[in-house]
Amino acid sequence: MVVELQTNVQARYNGQSEPVVNDFTLMVATKNGSGSQTSNEVLIRSLFRMGIPVGAKNLFPSNIKGLPTWYSIRASKDGYVARRAVSEIAVAMNELTAAEDIQNLPPGGVCILPKEWKWGQRREDIVYYEVPVKETVAAAAVPADFRDRISNMVYVGVCAQLFSISLDIIRQALLDTFGGKEKPAMMNFGVVERAYNWAAENLEKVDPFRFEPMNETAGKILISGNEAAALGSLFGGMTVAAWYPITPSTSVIDGVLDYRHLRRDPDTGKETVAIVQAEDELAAVGMIIGAGWAGARALTATSGPGISLMAEFVGLAYFAEIPCVIWDITRTGPSTGLPTRTSQGDLLFLYTLSHGDTRHIVLLPASVGECFEFGWRAFDLADTIQTPVFVMSDLDLGMNIWMSDPFAYPEEPIKPGKVLRQEELEAFISEHGEWYRYKDYDSDGIAYRTLPGTDHPRAAYFTRGTGHNEKAAYSERSEDWVNNLIRLHNKFKTASELIPQPVTDYDASKSIGIITYGSNDPAVEEARDLLAADGLETNYLRIRALPLTQDVIDFVLNHKRVYIVENNFDGQMHQILRMEIPQDNRHMVSLALGDTLPMTAQWIQAQITRLERQPVQEK
């Protein structure tokens, strides 16, 4: 194939001399389904083993085989893991995107590509390393079936040589990746080694990029948000998971399948977690509502289209006060949108999901650690508040691999909430002389519930989505309706004290604040450093759940300017903040990206710098 470049050729590469160590991004462009996932994982694991902080972003198409996919690995000695828009190194293995991939390199960048390709034009300001991929694989005498997939190991070997990863570490990483299985690991390693040696003999290193061992990853783990969510849920006492497959949420349930053995009854070998693949999302959410009503800790995981389909049922659960947990791993919408691209576009919709006056709790994890923590905590909250709890993660957080401290064991025992089992009901009735399902005995808006199966003649009550009074009896009376809604309102207020509170870095001397939530956190943290280096000091508040609390409002009001950074198009958190803040809030500036990609620090920095350096226009 012939790679055609646009003609705006930059300055000739001038053999940059200053070495760049552990602070650049390597991007691998391949075709989907070609097996590059494995080689990329080997690369990232190797760097991790070298003690270098790493971040990974997988940009893949909605397709099973053949369309372009990009995997970028950021090494950052300073520990930044957000996406960078620019990659210094491109491993261009997909002829369909090679021209673009090369075009996107910065001056001084590096391109590794198959030797076999022909060229239209060349950029003169970058370095090329041409690699005989086919030959190398052929020489390795790999069984024909494996040849295609294994050819990705060629670039692993070349990169190892060029950027200084030891073969030993690669071997270890291969073993990790293949779950300790020697045979496939060694077959792959054979190709890596061959490529490594070929590169040593045939390539002259002229670029400045290099990895060097550090000690920043010891004791840390590498894991995806969805796996973390699955584990958190398993440690949270989940007993029912019902789901319908949808990208990018499927791997939450895959994680549950992978680790449910942790909860398998050791005596009988039977499962304590029911995993039901439903026929669609309406059924999935119906199942967890049925299960939650019966007393299970029940979860579903889905994405935007599924959320839309769940709207009616979620309203029922809200109004009938049934606990359940719904993970929304968001992708780009509206509509089917881009299933394999990230976004935070469901926020406002989740918050007000279902017709009528409804309002929901939405947890907003920002890290794999929080995915784990909110994984178990969501059940405690749902049971305590007797309501559906949403956890909004996103494709970036959920499907990419992230570095993290090991997860902390839940510091609190499982909280079943106000459930009256047989004896408790007995005790309750002897104390109060009565028990009514929807009566607010504790003035916190939260009533006591019983579970079906409770062997007590007064345990039963009637659950319905229609009007009811305190006694759970059908009622069309206006007063009953209003009283019930008032109690639900109070319950929501109680909830706002129980949900994860915002994380704040505040110093009264600073006049600029940044607010964000979810997976933007690393980009914001990095941007703050960049801004500070440029003389713009910022305070920071990260919202960890809806409804908003007074802290958030105070934070907004206490600044001269507050930037709301989020990854959707409409600036939905900004809108929610406006809904909650009646005071003049023209100093609140929406930085809403929504360009389908994970947030970058550079974008945030550029926006804030631009706006701070010139008078802010009213938005």
Place this chain on the structure above:
Amino acid sequence: MVVELQTNVQARYNGQSEPVVNDFTLMVATKNGSGSQTSNEVLIRSLFRMGIPVGAKNLFPSNIKGLPTWYSIRASKDGYVARRAVSEIAVAMNELTAAEDIQNLPPGGVCILPKEWKWGQRREDIVYYEVPVKETVAAAAVPADFRDRISNMVYVGVCAQLFSISLDIIRQALLDTFGGKEKPAMMNFGVVERAYNWAAENLEKVDPFRFEPMNETAGKILISGNEAAALGSLFGGMTVAAWYPITPSTSVIDGVLDYRHLRRDPDTGKETVAIVQAEDELAAVGMIIGAGWAGARALTATSGPGISLMAEFVGLAYFAEIPCVIWDITRTGPSTGLPTRTSQGDLLFLYTLSHGDTRHIVLLPASVGECFEFGWRAFDLADTIQTPVFVMSDLDLGMNIWMSDPFAYPEEPIKPGKVLRQEELEAFISEHGEWYRYKDYDSDGIAYRTLPGTDHPRAAYFTRGTGHNEKAAYSERSEDWVNNLIRLHNKFKTASELIPQPVTDYDASKSIGIITYGSNDPAVEEARDLLAADGLETNYLRIRALPLTQDVIDFVLNHKRVYIVENNFDGQMHQILRMEIPQDNRHMVSLALGDTLPMTAQWIQAQITRLERQPVQEK
């Protein structure tokens, strides 16, 4: 049966002498399904024929037969038609609610009830007329089958006698009600006449209430909002209606069935309107999206639960830019809620329906006249803007009968929007050298579409809910995604100029403003008169559609205090206003009722008076 009253007996009725003419409310309490609908209609039609302005509110249960139902008829010489919380006259025909019905009467009120009943206690401060219902019917020699239903005519006759409705007028009204059919009309009239005469002979009128002929209804019509909506749609060129039954929207489609003959092809007797009863709301909305895509003017009517179920599909229509019209006749939610009670609780949900960054046009008719007008206009808007258009009416407006001027014939011809039929496409291509489905040729965000079936080799395009570029080709590129969303955003701006603009009564000298929308209008208008009489002059703005326009925002900013009156629990329009108004808006006060009943002027007046007479607390 024995009617038990609470014991706080008020002052003894003192034979009030000042006559009260054409300014009181008569309430009839019966059992659902007992046939009282007919007698109530006869009463209201009689008053209407007497030239007296009337308003009717039907409060019925979610049940087919047996549960309590109340019908109140307000006569108002001043033309007010809003609900009043108090009825001066109670026709208590349902023993299950009689105690309560009597309790609710104001001092000096009147109770008409069957003679057969026994009494526990009596209120001394009201007037009782006891009527031998059974005897009267028995004496009328009505066939046994009809006896139960016809017994309701007894109270018609008694009321006619007591409050001065001439028998002649009743006869006419009966004929109207029975669609001109002499036989049933006369059978009923027999009972009315008998009761009328019995009352003349046996009852001594001691109350002050009386109807007197006026001339305020000449040339006016009586019609329900749902019928008006159906007619408007038929005059709007609707060709496909797909629906799934749900109270209170069912009568929209019933109206279409009743009047589709207006559109029947006179030559062939065939239909120009397809009416498909779908298997559920997901299918109903799918059908109208399919039809809208193919070029039909397609409508569905539903209520809250249906809206929730339509969420995913509506997002598709928004994103794929397909016109269709969705009437939401709102009822009380969340969840199944109270299907037979009114509310405006779907507003915010409609506005942002579906996951991802979506925003919709929502028309807000306030009268049967606007139901008709928005009926046809919604299609023009949907076709012009190429998007789903919601019309949010409610149970009160939709199912109750309202007085109105006759509907005006649409002043504009049907607007098909930017559709390129064969020759137009040809012309377009020769002008532009191209045609791309999603390209913004006119800088208004609205692109040109073709319809399937267009006989032109370049007419076809691919419609999808996934990412696409201007050429309607599948695209996962970030720029394509963002550009498309920007155009949709601009389209929404264009839309805000095309939708019905607010109706304003503004005078710079007044410092208090009231904002409302939909069926609250009559109550607000009446409240303004009450407030003015009390020295509180108000300006008024009625929002007729979302998105909000600058006029609305200016109105808010131009007042010392602005009350947002609406019939839901969360104050949803208030929240939307806050979202749009970054300036200090603490002077905006949410008056959100949401008590399941139509708004009253008295409630609005009381709220505003209370708040204006004492310093307003921040909400």
Place this chain on the structure above:
Amino acid sequence: MPNALGLERTDYKGAPSTLCPGCGHDSISNQIISMAYDMSLPMHRVIKLSGIGCSSKTPAYFMGRSHAFNAVHGRMPSIATGATTANRDLIAIAVSGDGDTGSIGFGQFKHLVRRNVPMVYIIENNGVYGLTKGQFSATSDEGQRLKYYGLNELPSIDLCLEAIIGGATFVARSFSGDAKQVQTLLKAAVSHRGTAIIDIISPCVTFNNAPDSNKSYPYGKEHEIPLHEYDFIPAGYVQPYEEITADYEEGQTIDVEMHDGSRIRLKKLDKGHDPRSRHQAITILEQAQREQLFLTGLLYYEEPRQVLGETLQLTDTPLTDLPKEKLRPSKDTLDKLMQSFM
């Protein structure tokens, strides 16, 4: 007379019905009450489930001491799936309508039977939408006329055939006017381990009771063709067993033994139908459709197939009753797991 639990029949009642007087659904509620009383069902273990409709309201009218869940329209099956999965000890009795099951809930219905969720699923089939005032449902017959909505020209869906095709393990049809049959079938259904579907023609006296409607009382009374005569012999009921058998001729009876040891004894009538044959069941229903026959009785019965909880290999202890230590692995487990991610 108190039953085995010492309860009277009235203890099994619910709130007074608010349906139209004469509604077929009310007589089904009555049979449910009788069945539960006769079978000495422990009410605290019973859950009553429904969707939305007149039929779906009825759980309020029986077994007031049982938990109930009146869900959203057409989606009760998923609630049933979730609840019975969460707690395998629950006895689920569900009521739905033809609209609820055959229109909006059709997909859920089909997938429920496929999973063999253990429950009794009663369809109160009146061929019309009662609660929304008389629209056609998908079981309305081709050629049926309704007061307001005119003529139905679409073929009607046979929910029993649908259930059998879909994998149901107990499928019966009955008529709410045939109290004894309804009751016997209910008893058998509640003894079945798996999804037991009973499609009961239950006339809507307000909107669909004209004699020419085949969901009406007059039609049902005239045209019902019971496939069998039945006796239900509860588990452990030994004594009069012999006596009962005496009634039937050799070769004409079939004993269907249920999971819990109960039996239904069927005496074959005209059609000689053996409900253990899926093939026969399908054939007879197809024939009934073609010839417009109103066949009632147990149409299909499959030897207990694995129910959903078994497919999922769940613990014997209901998931809702697991002790806390089975709900959360130890700290040690977490630490080891974390190692594996390093």
Place this chain on the structure above:
Amino acid sequence: MPNALGLERTDYKGAPSTLCPGCGHDSISNQIISMAYDMSLPMHRVIKLSGIGCSSKTPAYFMGRSHAFNAVHGRMPSIATGATTANRDLIAIAVSGDGDTGSIGFGQFKHLVRRNVPMVYIIENNGVYGLTKGQFSATSDEGQRLKYYGLNELPSIDLCLEAIIGGATFVARSFSGDAKQVQTLLKAAVSHRGTAIIDIISPCVTFNNAPDSNKSYPYGKEHEIPLHEYDFIPAGYVQPYEEITADYEEGQTIDVEMHDGSRIRLKKLDKGHDPRSRHQAITILEQAQREQLFLTGLLYYEEPRQVLGETLQLTDTPLTDLPKEKLRPSKDTLDKLMQSFM
């Protein structure tokens, strides 16, 4: 060679496929192209409809000059109903998957066939969710194993049986490896006036092509039992007609004449199946299920029943083409109407 419209086969192509090389769906797209070319379909009147899935992507890969609508998951049937109701002149060709039709879209599928919406409805059935990477679908066979998701223990849904029971008027099964049969059936389907269902086993080479899976190429090739040999004789094709008939023995052929005068001529094979008998069709499918037979061919054909547009008594002019004066009654009509409300 140009067809009757003067178009080449390449004119009927679409964009290049982005499916996995070897995917069964691609060969079906090819047969659709051939069928359309052979039948000289006017592409501007064709609408291509689909839901979501690998299968549902395929309308992009054929007939690039036709309008297409790639809708939401499982809900294409309602789009088809709306579009064909709006414009009766459209020729709807829809593609769905087993997940799209058998799971999330099951209710819509059943109600579509009940209404007899005129269209060709192709199910590209691979017994798996391709696009979401290999989960079980409702047509996955009992006992089937998948790489990641293990063993399926639920009975599989037979979409042909479902369609017939549900009221479909043309039901066929085929195998994407049997190009000739697929093409003949497509031709017949597109000539049918009513809903034509073709359930085509279409292997997913990436997630479900192990030889023990009965949705795999190896299995299909080995086990396919065609019910008939076919010839499709388009309307107006007179000349070689006699010649073709010569091939078949007396009594062994069935001529199914289509609405537009086309015919499919079937030569009965082993099973002697007559597709005009609903009873036979149901029986043979029930047997196939029991005995795990992979029967292909035209299973059921009903003399054209009223299609939806006829049931709705719509004008002959497509609703989308009505002149404006038929869309809005006159001012006079409104004024008179208003009188009636006074």
